[in-house]
Each structure stands twice: as structure tokens, then as C-alpha cells.
Amino acid sequence: MEPPTPSQTVGPFYGHALPFPGGGEVAPAGHPDTVTVHGRVYDGAGEPVPDALLECWQADPGGSPAGRPGSLRRDPAAGGLTGPGGADFTGFARVATDADGHWSVRTLPPPAARPYLAVCVFARGLTRHLYTRAYLGAPPAGDPVARLPRELRATLLAHAEGDRTYRFDVHLQGGKETVFLDIRALPGPR
Amino acid sequence: MAAGSPLTQRQVSAEIAEAHRATAAAVAAGAPAPHHPPRDFAPYRSTVLRHPHRPPLPLADPDAAELHGPVFGRTDVTELDGDLTRQHPGEPLGERITVTGRVRDRRGRPVRGQLVELWQANAAGRYAHPCDRHPAPLDPNFTGAGRCLTDDDGAYRFTTVRPGAYPWRNHENAWRPAHLHFSFFGSAFTQRLVTQMYFPGDPLFPHDPILQSVTDPAARARLVAAYDPALSVPEWSLGYRWDVVLDGPAATWAEPGEAAR
Numbered sequence: 001m002e003p004p005t006p007s008q009t010v011g012p013f014y015g016h017a018l019p020f021p022g023g024g025e026v027a028p029a030g031h032p033d034t035v036t037v038h039g040r041v042y043d044g045a046g047e048p049v050p051d052a053l054l055e056c057w058q059a060d061p062g063g064s065p066a067g068r069p070g071s072l073r074r075d076p077a078a079g080g081l082t083g084p085g086g087a088d089f090t091g092f093a094r095v096a097t098d099a100d101g102h103w104s105v106r107t108l109p110p111p112a113a114r115p116y117l118a119v120c121v122f123a124r125g126l127t128r129h130l131y132t133r134a135y136l137g138a139p140p141a142g143d144p145v146a147r148l149p150r151e152l153r154a155t156l157l158a159h160a161e162g163d164r165t166y167r168f169d170v171h172l173q174g175g176k177e178t179v180f181l182d183i184r185a186l187p188g189p190r
Numbered sequence: 191m192a193a194g195s196p197l198t199q200r201q202v203s204a205e206i207a208e209a210h211r212a213t214a215a216a217v218a219a220g221a222p223a224p225h226h227p228p229r230d231f232a233p234y235r236s237t238v239l240r241h242p243h244r245p246p247l248p249l250a251d252p253d254a255a256e257l258h259g260p261v262f263g264r265t266d267v268t269e270l271d272g273d274l275t276r277q278h279p280g281e282p283l284g285e286r287i288t289v290t291g292r293v294r295d296r297r298g299r300p301v302r303g304q305l306v307e308l309w310q311a312n313a314a315g316r317y318a319h320p321c322d323r324h325p326a327p328l329d330p331n332f333t334g335a336g337r338c339l340t341d342d343d344g345a346y347r348f349t350t351v352r353p354g355a356y357p358w359r360n361h362e363n364a365w366r367p368a369h370l371h372f373s374f375f376g377s378a379f380t381q382r383l384v385t386q387m388y389f390p391g392d393p394l395f396p397h398d399p400i401l402q403s404v405t406d407p408a409a410r411a412r413l414v415a416a417y418d419p420a421l422s423v424p425e426w427s428l429g430y431r432w433d434v435v436l437d438g439p440a441a442t443w444a445e446p447g448e449a450a451r
Binding site: 002003005006008011016043044049055058066069090091110113118125126127144174177181183 | 225239240250262265266337371385400437
């Protein structure tokens with residue numbers, strides 16, 4: 001096995017490089033099934049984290065986890081990036097938190113077999129990114145998350161907030177600390 | 191972190207040395223060398239309130255969406271996007287460089303057709319980012335962000351300028367060694383990597399708590415590119431090689447008949 005390249009923090013100054021227009025608009029414009037998933041990122045003192053970058057990844061509503069290109073979409077005529085905004089559902093979102101630590105993604109509901117957004121958190125002060133999941137529905141019986149102790153599982157469940165809107169907060173540290181995941185294809189050590 | 195007078199380099203260096211000693215002792219006692227930095231690394235002050243107290247929970251999930259990942263293609267990236275010196279009407283100031291290497295998974299297989307993103311400070315050590323207040327000049331001909339897709343060998347290639355060192359407020363006279371920020375995607379979301387590439391021989395290395403957060407010296411060395419005259423372009427640019435290995439299970443990790451390793 002080749003030793004991997006170590007991770008380093010994303011730092012504070014990624015804003016001119018990584019975010020792209022429409023990075024939180026995964027659902028095709030005007031799609032009637034669109035849901036909003038939003039929340040805040042907090043540090044161990046309970047303060048909002050204003051410089052986190054979140055990436056969300058999910059299977060499409062039909063169940064395919066294969067994804068599609070077109071999240072960035074380079075405008076070949078004028079240059080620059082236009083973002084998704086087309087008919088294709090790419091499954092990928094990238095959003096930065098605002099000064100209140102808030103982020104928001106508009107997407108299509110993930111399939112019942114994988115009813116979650118995979119969430120990857122980057123930030124200044126995080127030497128390596130963190131993975132978690134925002135479940136918009138109950139984990140199905142075959143999902144290992146369904147077998148987690150209730151209090152751990154609870155941090156992975158997004159809360160329905162009225163019509164087609166879900167709240168998912170990320171607590172990096174402390175009493176409300178989110179369960180972060182080390183996802184493996186197989187049991188046992190990697 | 192005490193209020194009042196800022197931490198000195200001596201204090202930070204002592205904490206770094208202690209963390210490195212602890213890793214060396216653990217490895218000597220038979221533990222595997224850690225590949226990645228601990229998330230709790232106090233010499234880098236911003237980690238103090240931002241690292242989880244619990245380690246990530248192992249989750250064996252052969253159906254995980256994370257064993258697949260986002261895909262990017264020719265609609266997302268053009269050939270021009272890998273040249274950071276041609277994004278403005280004029281030439282940026284600084285030492286022009288070519289940076290190239292191969293991206294592979296831990297089995298040595300090339301990572302093909304995946305997105306690589308690069309961002310950096312300019313030659314004076316200033317980011318084209320409104321929050322960077324370092325009083326070094328901005329360069330109107332340099333933004334410092336580019337991207338490319340890996341080819342069939344997993345190779346990426348960028349043309350840019352060598353960034354400058356810059357001060358930051360971690361402790362008194364803290365200066366970051368010159369570095370390029372990189373973001374990599376693999377075929378699985380679990381292979382995601384954001385990291386920094388450094389230039390060989392920088393005298394700031396031992397003083398920098400971000401590079402030194404990687405506590406194993408062999409792992410740290412993997413973040414430093416090699417100067418390679420064979421990659422230099424005559425009368426044009428200096429060449430650096432930096433190969434990358436993505437961690438985490440690949441999309442094709444568990445192949446039929448293969449043991450779990």
C-alpha cells in the first residue's frame with residue numbers, strides 16, 4: 001500500500017478559488033421537488049464558524065450514486081464559471097458559511113435507500129476534513145447508521161422545519177458534538 | 191492561550207518538538223506511523239476549539255454514497271484553466287513555475303479524469319482575497335486560482351508563479367513557508383484531499399506549525415515537491431514534481447475475491 005499524501009488545512013483564504021456560482025443550487029431551477037437543507041457550523045465555544053467550507057454529495061432521486069459532470073460549468077464564450085443551473089442533477093454542492101456560520105443547499109431529495117447528504121467539512125483550524133451525514137429520512141434497516149446508539153444517531157438526523165426545509169447543524173466540538181464518520185467499504189482496519 | 195503578550199516562536203517550537211517526540215516514541219513502540227496530522231494540534235492555535243473530542247466513528251457501509259463521488263468533465267474545466275499566468279491582460283510578477291505530478295490511489299492505480307484545484311498567494315505573499323490584509327502588493331495580473339482534470343495517467347499540470355512567504359497571527363513572527371494549496375477528488379468521496387505543497391529547502395519549515403502538524407517526518411517529506419530540471423521549460427519556467435496519493439477506499443476498493451487487506 002502506498003503511503004497517502006498528508007492532509008493540510010484549507011486555511012482562511014480559499015474564497016477566491018473554491019466556491020463557484022450556484023454552488024448550493026443542486027436542484028434544477030424551478031424543480032417542484034426541491035428541498036432546502038441548511039444549518040450552522042459551531043466551534044467548541046458554541047460560536048459560529050464563519051470560514052468553513054461544506055461539500056455535500058448524494059445519490060440522485062432515482063437512486064444512482066454515479067453523479068454527473070456540470071457542477072462548475074465553464075462558460076466557453078465569456079469565460080468564468082456559471083455553475084450548474086442546467087437540467088442535469090450533479091449530486092454535488094459546495095458552500096461556504098457566512099458570518100453567522102450559516103450555510104444552505106437547495107437540492108432534490110436523496111433516495112429512500114440512501115436518504116442522506118454526505119457532508120464534508122473543511123475549515124481553518126481543521127488539519128483534516130471531517131465527514132458526516134445529514135439524513136432527511138430515517139436510515140433504512142440495512143444502513144449501519146440505523147444500528148448506532150440513539151444518542152449518536154440523533155446528531156445525523158436533519159430536522160424537518162415546515163415545508164420541504166431541513167435544518168442540520170454541525171458542532172465541531174463539545175457537548176453537542178456531531179458524530180463524524182470514517183466510512184469504509186469493509187469492516188476492519190484500513 | 192493566555193491573553194496579553196503573544197506566544198513566542200520558542201514556545202510554539204517546544205510544543206511542536208513535544209508532539210514529534212510523542213509520535214516517534216509511539217512508532218518506536220510499534221504503532222503505525224501516522225499519515226495525517228492530528229486534528230488536535232495546539233501549536234496551530236485555531237485547532238483548539240475546532241477539533242472534535244471524539245475520533246471519527248468507523249462505519250462499514252458497502253452501499254455508502256461516499257464510495258462514489260462527484261464527477262467533472264469538459265463542461266467544467268478548459269485547457270486554459272491550468273495556466274494561472276494567462277488569466278489577465280499582462281504577465282504576473284514573480285518566478286514562473288511548472289508544477290506537475292501524478293495522482294494515484296493507495297494501490298498505485300492512476301486517478302483518471304478527476305478535478306484538481308490550485309490556489310495560492312502571489313509572488314509577494316498576498317492573496318487576492320478581500321480578507322487578506324497583509325500589506326504586500328496585490329498583482330493586477332494574478333488571481334492565484336486554477337484547475338485541471340487528471341489525464342489517463344493520473345497526471346495534472348499547472349503553470350503559475352512561485353508564491354511568497356507571508357506572516358500570520360498564530361504567534362509572534364509566524365511566517366508561512368511558500369506553499370500552494372491543492373484540492374483533489376478521487377473516484378470516491380472518501381478519497382477527498384485538501385492539502386498544501388511546499389518548495390524544497392525552505393528555511394521556514396521547522397518553525398511552521400501547519401507543516402509540522404504532520405508529526406511523522408516521512409509523511410511531512412511527502413508534502414515537499416522536488417525541483418526537476420527535466421520539467422523546466424527553457425528560458426521560461428522552473429519545473430517542480432509533486433506526486434500525490436489519495437487516502438480512503440476508492441470506488442473500486444472491494445473487488446471480488448480480494449481480502450479486506
